[in-house]
Amino acid sequence: MRAIEISTPGGPEVLRLVERPDPVPNAHEVLIRVTASGVNRPDVFQRAGHYPPPPGASDLPGLEIAGEIVGGDLESSANRWGFKRGDRVCALVTGGGYADLAVAPILQCLPIPAGLSDVEAASLPENYFTVWSNVMDRAMLGRGEGGDDEVLLVQGGTSGIGVAAVQIAHALGHRVFATAGSDDKCRAVEALGAERGINYRTEDFVEVVRELTRGRGADVVLDMVAGDYVPREIQAMADGGRLVLIATLGGAKAEVPFAEVMRRRLTITGSTLRPRPVAFKAAIAANLRERVWPLLACAAIKPVIYRTFAAEHAAQAHALMESSTHIGKIMLAW
Structure with a gap:
């Protein structure tokens, strides 16, 4: 798979496009072909060497994604919403979002609200959770x-x-x-x-x-x-x-x-969200699906996308994040 890795702690220029082995989902996880990834302040901190990923998480930056389920443990008892191969979802992840394949706990996946693009949907999980x-x-x-x-x-x-x-x-x-x-x-x-x-x-x-x-x-x-x-x-x-x-x-x-x-x-x-267990994040996902997803579906709430960069230009996206001139979300498209 293609991925954006942090070659060494430093400025935006240390982000580089590489090829990595495809990730393998564990029990209760799904494999997602990523079409869009959100850029968040924790990604900037991680790139600078100030926010290491929690134990067991991918070393790649990226905490939120959207795309298509292409595999994983879809027979899991945790698949409470009946996701299946080919479904479009957005997901909160503990790392690994800057790649065109990523794994996510199935309990941290949510359906893409009606009427939203994948880029818009990928802008939701980290901030909304x-x-x-x-x-x-x-x-x-x-x-x-x-x-x-x-x-x-x-x-x-x-x-x-x-x-x-x-x-x-x-x-x-x-x-x-x-x-x-x-x-x-x-x-x-x-x-x-x-x-x-x-x-x-x-x-x-x-x-x-x-x-x-x-x-x-x-x-x-x-x-x-x-x-x-x-x-x-x-x-x-x-x-x-x-x-x-x-x-x-x-x-x-x-x-x-x-x-x-x-x-x-x-x-x-x-609080910090990233190191919390899946069960904690799953409870948030359930509340979002019940209380907030209907507001997105009827456009009472709308994602605000400031700019979308091609994934290979992640360094430019980080430079924009650090400038603090944006209003809303900065995104990567794969």
């Missing part, structure tokens, strides 16, 4: 002290994660605010369902959120920045609010006013 796990399950949006009226603040609203979080929360009936780095990006997140895009270069998101919630604040904050954002996010949170951290782009350390955390019953948590 992450958002559902952290915003809906871990931070319990809509099930905290604010009830059905709970508010979400998304840091980095035009990233792949941000676009998914804004759309899902809005479609499920929640008020959403999102930060972005330009006025144009703020208008883009508003078009996706955010009540207000907040330009973090010219505005104080604490003041904006508290003003627009009449002093109450956000019930859930989804944060990919961390660092000195954390104490400010605490100021922007409602009593009983939950801050969930999924990346540390702004630094891995912060000063936290713990007396305020205790007094206001705040929760600070975080």
